[in-house]
Amino acid sequence: MDPELEAFVPLLPRLNLTDPVAAREAFTALAAERPAPDPADMEIEDRTVPADPDVAVRIYRPRRAHGAVIWLHGGAWVVGDLDTEHAWAARVADLSGAVVVSVDYRLSPEHRFPAALDDVYAVLTWTADHAAELGVDPGRVAVGGHSAGANLAAAVALRARDQQGPPIRFQLLNEPSLDDRQETWSQRHFTDTPWSTRDHVAAAWQHYLGSAPATAYAAPARATDLSGLPPAYVAAAELCPNRDEDVAYALRLLQAGVSVDLRQWSGTFHGSQAILSADVSQRQIAELGDALRRGLAG
Numbered sequence: 201m202d203p204e205l206e207a208f209v210p211l212l213p214r215l216n217l218t219d220p221v222a223a224r225e226a227f228t229a230l231a232a233e234r235p236a237p238d239p240a241d242m243e244i245e246d247r248t249v250p251a252d253p254d255v256a257v258r259i260y261r262p263r264r265a266h267g268a269v270i271w272l273h274g275g276a277w278v279v280g281d282l283d284t285e286h287a288w289a290a291r292v293a294d295l296s297g298a299v300v301v302s303v304d305y306r307l308s309p310e311h312r313f314p315a316a317l318d319d320v321y322a323v324l325t326w327t328a329d330h331a332a333e334l335g336v337d338p339g340r341v342a343v344g345g346h347s348a349g350a351n352l353a354a355a356v357a358l359r360a361r362d363q364q365g366p367p368i369r370f371q372l373l374n375e376p377s378l379d380d381r382q383e384t385w386s387q388r389h390f391t392d393t394p395w396s397t398r399d400h401v402a403a404a405w406q407h408y409l410g411s412a413p414a415t416a417y418a419a420p421a422r423a424t425d426l427s428g429l430p431p432a433y434v435a436a437a438e439l440c441p442n443r444d445e446d447v448a449y450a451l452r453l454l455q456a457g458v459s460v461d462l463r464q465w466s467g468t469f470h471g472s473q474a475i476l477s478a479d480v481s482q483r484q485i486a487e488l489g490d491a492l493r494r495g496l497a498g
Contacts, residue, residue, distance in 0.1 A: 201439060202467030204478035209394050217278055217403040220309060224279045231284035234474065242293055246282070251322035256304040258282045260293035261335065267369065267496030268299040268336045270324050272345030272352045274471070276377075276404035277308045277316060280349075288346075295489025298342070298496055299334050301327050305352065309407040313418045316408075320356045321365065328366035340496045342430075344372030347442070347470070348404065351377045354420040354449070361428050368430040370495030374488060375437055375470055376446055379421035380405045380414045384444035393439050396470035401441050421445050426456040433461045433491040435484070440470040461491060 201209075213230060215223045243261040248254045271292060273285035282289075282304045289302040305319040324343065331338035343353040350373040357371050382388070382401060391398035409418060416423035432453055436446035443464070450462040465484055473481045 201469070202472075202478060202480050204480065205468065205472050205475055208475050208478075212394050214395075214397075215276075215279065215400070217276060217400060217407065220278050220307070220407065224307075227275060227279040228281075228284055231287070234287045235476070242290070244290070249323050249326045251319065251326075255319045255322055256282060257323055258286070258289065258302045258304075259334070260289055260300040260302070262293050262297055262299070264297065265299045265334075265336055266297055266493075267340030267342065268301060268327055268331070268334055269296070269342040269344050269372070269492060269496070270320065270327060270353070270356070271300045271302045272305065272320060272343070272349030273302070274345065274347030274349045274375075275307075276400065277348045277351075277408040278404060279307070291485065292344075292489060292492065295486060296492040296496070298492055299336050301334075309410065312410045313408050313412065316352055317355050317359065317417060320352050321359055324356055324360065324366050324368070339367060340369050340498075341366065342370040342372060342492060342496055343368055344370075344374070344492060346374045348377050348408075350374050351420065354378065355417045357429050358420060358423055359417055369498060370492070371430050371432045372488065372492050372495065373432060373434045373446070373449075374473075375435060375440055375442055376420075376449070377401070377404065377442055378419060378449050379445040380409065380419040381421075382441075384448070386444040387441045390439060390441045390443070393441065394469045394472070396441055398441065421449055426453050426458060429453065429456070429458050431459040431495060433488075433495060434463070435488070436462075436464045437468040437470050437472060438464060438466050439468065442470065463487065
């Protein structure tokens with residue numbers, strides 16, 4: 201493990217997903233401790249996207265934006281909201297120069313699949329329809345996020361392709377949760393890693409799916425055809441249970457003719473980018489912004 205990250209491991213809390221309400225309270229308190237970039241050079245606005253039900257979004261508009269990204273927070277589909285994601289969303293806007301549309305999608309287990317995906321698809325459609333208002337080219341709209349949010353980004357790319365929905369220029373998948381089966385080497389061996397344990401992953405999928413069988417829109421690793429999807433940046437952490445499914449998905453995208461940048465970060469674990477003082481975290485965050493900038497530029 202990276203020495204700078206290892207020093208923080210004893211201090212890291214563990215979210216207990218068996219009690220979603222308590223987990224949300226703990227996650228909110230933790231997020232409040234993270235510094236946010238100075239938003240002086242961008243406009244930030246809360247909006248409501250008309251849907252059934254309506255979806256709350258927070259829009260970050262940097263100067264001279266050249267594209268937009270539908271940004272999706274992590275949190276095992278159970279925790280997270282616009283406020284807990286504020287620091288990340290502002291940082292993504294600042295580093296990429298993109299308009300960030302941060303989505304307050306519905307959480308499980310109260311709202312199981314496909315509720316969150318429906319929310320994201322509604323926001324994608326709204327963003328494409330309102331591109332002129334947002335000051336961006338409707339042909340330069342990306343999707344991206346972390347972990348469960350990256351799952352939703354990959355899933356909405358599949359759905360938009362299949363349903364001839366709004367064009368997506370790029371997908372930014374940071375440590376995505378893609379496979380509910382937990383059968384890869386990393387899922388079977390990284391059972392007690394920081395932030396994410398095997399029980400944590402299993403609980404997240406249980407909350408998200410309930411008793412329903414997983415489809416490709418719930419678990420994109422189950423998709424049989426990955427052709428025609430947007431170019432992608434896929435980042436995996438070395439000590440993350442999701443590592444092998446992330447690498448496998450990136451390779452399958454390549455084999456399907458999709459342009460992919462695949463990055464496996466040595467010495468990192470799931471969510472370790474939250475330790476902002478570590479040099480590797482700074483490099484990861486900077487690369488996410490650069491990848492999004494390049495992806496939107498095409």
